[in-house]
Amino acid sequence: MQDDFADWYSALWPRVLRVVTVAVGDRDLAEEATAEAFARALARWPATAEVTSPIAWLQTVAINHVRSRWRRGRLERRALERMAGQPQRHPDAPEPRNDALWDAVAALPSRTRHIVALRYIADLPEAEIAVTLGITRGTVASTLSRARQQLGSVLSSPTATSEEIS
Amino acid sequence: MTPLDEELARHLRSFPAAPPRPLGEIEVRARMLHRHRRVSAVGLTVTAVAALTVAGTTTSWWGTSSPFDSGPDDRAAAGPLDHAAAPVDCPQTVGDAQAAVDQAVTEGVRHVADTTDVPVPLRLLWSQEAAPAPETASATDYTAAADLLAPYEDACAALPMQNLRLVDLDDGTVTRAVSVSYVDVPYVRDPNAEARTLEAGSTLISVSHQEAGKDGVAASWGTAEGSWMVAGSPLSDDEVVELALAARYTDGQISLDQWSIAADADYMVPARAGNAAVGGVFYQVENDELILTVDSAKENLWLRARVGDEVIEVNGKPGLLHAEPVLVSVTWQVAEEVLASLTTHNASADTTLDIAQSVHPAPGDDPQLIASWQADPASSG
Incomplete structure (x- = not known):
């Protein structure tokens, strides 16, 4: 199809996949959902190219795709495992190099993970996160504050430091 | 951003990400979505999808791990019964059906x-x-x-599907939970999802990879007439072989009368089906x-x-x-x-x-x- 979509796709894929992975807590599922989101974008191309915040749009489609499947029961068990901070491991996907941080992120409540992903990976401002998720800016701020404390303690621990990304 | 924010962002953005799926995959899926958007509705083979759901497989449009997925060459196996009733683009495979249901869920959600x-x-x-x-x-x-x-149930040839969930209890605790599924599409063995094989007479049973840390078993077998799957735990190899020899599909119904596990089950209920x-x-x-x-x-x-x-x-x-x-x-x-x-x-x-x-x-x-x-x-x- 369109060359401009191919460029758009390859440029946005890594960041969208990371956002969805952190939000979902399951890299296997995140990859499927991210691919679905890009396919839906292509099905609407070139209108999708005009979206103001493509990362926010794509991650929303991907997360909704996950929820749709979760709702239908297929992935309920895996979703529950994610809630417990036991992310599934995709045998062929690269592992995060800072496992302590990954585990800490995976153990966060689902909405907190989603907010963390949008703030730190998608680089969305708090106001835009609030609009994207349909919550107040105050909730975004307080949730980020709690997450910052939890994840910050992991980053400052000696174990995490020793696994620092080289 | 505070220094801590910046450090968090740096770490999170450096999580390795799998490379993009081949663009061709995205294009094929996009064309399917586009096609389903053009037709006003979708055909019905929901039962097949429901069965895969209950069986606990991770089958998806993106993956072809399902032994029930039939390839393009099999598309003549099922077809529209009456195109005059509605201009429906009927799904021909389980993969098509799943995409159709996903599309209906996406468009029909409120x-x-x-x-x-x-x-x-x-x-x-x-x-x-x-x-x-x-x-x-x-x-x-x-x-x-x-x-x-719903309006397309009559217009499209459904993939006849039956699913049964068997549950055993012992002193108020579930001791066995197994799903048996049948779909009327030719069986396609998937060596990539196969850990080992069993033999039941002349029938070769494909036992799928087991998930790490779980004792569940998923196995499939079939013929050009149809495909079977069993998933659950506990299931011994002998029990799977006995099932493959005993299971029958007649008059649109799974019959497990000759399978000892079914005879002893405390509950045997049909899974969700249809709409x-x-x-x-x-x-x-x-x-x-x-x-x-x-x-x-x-x-x-x-x-x-x-x-x-x-x-x-x-x-x-x-x-x-x-x-x-x-x-x-x-x-x-x-x-x-x-x-x-x-x-x-x-x-x-x-x-x-x-x-x-x-x-x-x-x-x-x-x-x-x-x-x-x-x-x-x-x-x-």
Whole structure:
């Protein structure tokens, strides 16, 4: 199809996949959902190219795709495992190099993970996160504050430091 | 951003990401979505998808791990029965059917705008004394998705599918939970998903990779006439072989009369099928510690049974308690065709059961419900 979509796709894929992975807590599922989101974008191309915040749009489609499947029961068990901070491991996907941080992120409540992903990976401002998720800016701020404390303690621990990304 | 924010961002953005899927895959999927958007609705082979769901496979459009997926060459096997009835682009394979159902769910989904619009049997809430107030509440109505599919039941050749869930109990605990499925499409063996094989007479049974840390078994076999799958635990190789020899599909029904496991089962219930797999209303209330979901998708409690579940009662209704080290869930049959499930994070089984026992019908003007209601869903794309 369109060359401009191919460029758009390859440029946005890594960041969208990371956002969805952190939000979902399951890299296997995140990859499927991210691919679905890009396919839906292509099905609407070139209108999708005009979206103001493509990362926010794509991650929303991907997360909704996950929820749709979760709702239908297929992935309920895996979703529950994610809630417990036991992310599934995709045998062929690269592992995060800072496992302590990954585990800490995976153990966060689902909405907190989603907010963390949008703030730190998608680089969305708090106001835009609030609009994207349909919550107040105050909730975004307080949730980020709690997450910052939890994840910050992991980053400052000696174990995490020793696994620092080289 | 503070230095800590910057450090967090740096670490999170450096998590390795799998490379993009081949663009060709995205294009094929996009064309399928586009095609389904052009036709006004989709055909029906929902049953096949429902069966795969119940069987617990991770089959998806993106993956071809299902032994039930038939390739393009098989497309002549099923076809429109009466194109004059409606200009329907009927799905021909399980993969097409799943995409069609996904599309119907996407296009037919409707967020419930107001708490008073939630059907009464679903609008439940735990008591304030039992657990902290909910932070978010929402409901999604999928009945329009089912409506999108319904008019095409007569126009398209459905893939006949049957699914049976067998559950054994011992002293109030689930000791076996197995799903047997059949779909009327040629069997295609998938060596990539095969860990080993078994022989049942002249039939070769493909045993799929088992998930690490789980003792479940998934096996499939079939002929040019149709495909079988069994998934669950515990299942010995001998039991799988016996099933392959005993299972029959006649007059649109699975018969397991000759399988000893079925003869001894405490419950043998058909799984969701047809539009029931898609329709219904899904209501969810949660805070950081627990999630309460209520689903009116015509599910039977025993379809949710897992090995180790304890049979319980919740306010006089039959239920199942599933306890893991961190997660505890209680699922119960609130009403006919309405299942509720409450899952806690880091709470004991007793506490979880107490919270479940406190769940009660909530009025539409319940202040907690109104305060937590999410009336504006994100775009479904």
